[in-house]
Amino acid sequence: MGVPSLKELREGGKAALAAALAAIETEANSEALAHLLDEACAKPKGYILGLTGTPGVGKSTLINAMIARARAANKTIAVIAVDPSSKATGGALLGDRARMTTDPGDKGVFVRSMAARDRLGGISNETIAAAVLMRALYDRVIVETVGVGQSESDIGAIADTVLLCVQPGAGDALQFMKAGVMELPDVVAVTKADQGAAARRARADVEGALGLMERGGSWLAPVLMISATTGEGLDQLDEAIVNHLAHLSEAGRLNVRRSEQEGEWIAEAIRARFGSEGVAAAREIRISGQGPFSRERLLGLELKTRLFLLTRR
Ligand SMILES: Nc1nc2c(ncn2[C@@H]2O[C@H](COP(=O)(O)OP(=O)(O)OP(=O)(O)O)[C@@H](O)[C@H]2O)c(=O)[nH]1
Ligand SMILES: [Mg+2]
Structure with a gap:
């Protein structure tokens, strides 16, 4: 199929997007691809949420909930799960880490797992290009990375809003403070809020850590408690993301x-x-x-x- 145009992508659905993603892998230096990506870049439809957190924090469960909520609100959504385990092969195996329980017949959802490359946080040129295409086609794009220590910082290279997920009881908050990651997130979510006291402690830890940092700028990252399994806090999470986007759109910050x-x-x-x-x-x-x-x-x-x-x- 070669490199489709943006118009063909808009009309061609998932098959056209899959062809364009294949072109990103095989025609990295072609003029046609560069033109497509530039056009997509100049015509963003949605925003990109960068979602990061340590293994097991609940990222996939949360993304599943976010997909369901987006579809219920009649918004289209695309997800890129950056897979650190497929570094060696360079392969992008669908469904590898992207264990999403989505309806394959739903045109409004697109999920893709992509290999991490050697850069910190694994955000490769291919991931950036894919995210730019999806941003031109979908209302919401999530780029998910597995954060261990400092590697989260790369997500800021593509995301409009960075959501850091922190797990109760795992000492995550202290880890992040040490690694200096606390400077990065726009929103922090303590996951598994249904676990009660441990989650509340984690929230206090994170707030304490954030309070210790010297934070310039006009945005103070809110720290929320969420449970993707019970749904607790998910409305507030949506609200925090919307607020951050509103903040970005003031004074030309987003541009x-x-x-x-x-x-x-x-x-x-x-x-x-x-x-x-x-x-x-x-x-x-x-x-x-x-x-x-x-x-x-x-x-x-x-x-x-x-x-x-x-x-x-
Ligand atoms: N109690 C509780 N458990 C949760 C919640 N969200 C996720 N879990 C559980 O936490 C475990 C890890 O969840 P995942 O969503 O797979 O976590 P992940 O961050 O995607 O993990 P990796 O893909 O390994 O990085 C699973 O057993 C989930 O069922 C929650 O809100 N409450
Ligand atoms: Mg996962």
Whole structure:
């Protein structure tokens, strides 16, 4: 099928999106793909929620609940589960970590598991590209990463809102404080609130840890108690996410955040291919009037040409 256009993607449903995701894997440097991604990037339909937390904290259970709630509200939703275990093969096995109990016939839900790459937090170029496509097609996009220690920070490279899930009784709060992750989340959810006292303690720990941090900026991350199994706190969680998005949309913050992210994607992609000297060299190269994916592609071509000329001297 090659690379579909954005129009074809909008009309072609899941099959067209699957073809575009395949193109991300196989045609990473094609001009057609860069154009598609730039167009998708310029026409976001929804927002991206980054959801992170340690193994077993309840991310999948929460995502299942969020999918059901989105569909009940007549919103479409796509999920990318970044799978740290498939690093070695580079494979993206559907249903690997994405054990979602969704109706395969529902056109309004798309779930994909993607391999983590060697970057911290596993947010690969492919994951970024996939999320950008989904953001152009769905009302809500969730990118889920498994956070262990500091690796959560990468999720900020793609998410509008970062939701950190913390587990009762696991010492998670203290872990996060040590790792410095507390600076990152926009919303914190203590999961398994149905466990009572342990969950309340975890919440107090997190609030204490947040209180100790010097936090600049105008947004104070709320700490909520939720239970994906009983539904407790899920309305408040929705509200907190909506509030954060409203905060972002004030004073042009959302545009600033997204354009900073685009700069980060380009720098990271150039760094992966050409190292930090490549990033420095790229700063001197002017490419105007293009979206981030074409800029990255053209910068890569230019740097490659320069390297080639150098080796021929
Ligand atoms: N009591 C209670 N248990 C929960 C809740 N949410 C999830 N669990 C349980 O916690 C365990 C882990 O839940 P998952 O949703 O698989 O956690 P995860 O974060 O996706 O785990 P990984 O995929 O391994 O990173 C399961 O046994 C769930 O049934 C909750 O709200 N309350
Ligand atoms: Mg899971």
